[in-house]
Amino acid sequence: TFPIIGTIIGGFIFGIGIVLAGGCATGTWYRAGEGLIGSWIALVLYAVTAAITKTGILLPVMTWINKPTNINANMSQTTGIPMWVFTLVLTIIT
Numbered sequence: 001t002f003p004i005i006g007t008i009i010g011g012f013i014f015g016i017g018i019v020l021a022g023g024c025a026t027g028t029w030y031r032a033g034e035g036l037i038g039s040w041i042a043l044v045l046y047a048v049t050a051a052i053t054k055t056g057i058l059l060p061v062m063t064w065i066n067k068p069t070n071i072n073a074n075m076s077q078t079t080g081i082p083m084w085v086f087t088l089v090l091t092i093i094t
Contacts, residue, residue: 004078006066021046 021028021042032039052058076083
């Protein structure tokens with residue numbers, strides 16, 4: 001089992017967050033140590049949103065999103081979407 005929806009949504013949110021914060025959490029820590037106010041704000045918001053997601057109001061949402069999904073041999077079998085749709089989307093993105 002594998003939380004496909006949680007992985008896709010989490011990867012998307014991580015990508016947005018890393019762009020807005022100007023780097024990963026570790027990079028934000030050392031830039032905050034250099035005195036960058038924006039990194040301080042990013043660290044505070046990271047801590048608050050992590051707490052809200054892991055123990056607060058967003059916990060039911062995270063639990064629902066991270067429901068394990070049965071993994072089959074390929075994405076077509078797992079999602080029920082024909083393989084040509086995945087091929088077309090990948091071609092368009094590329």
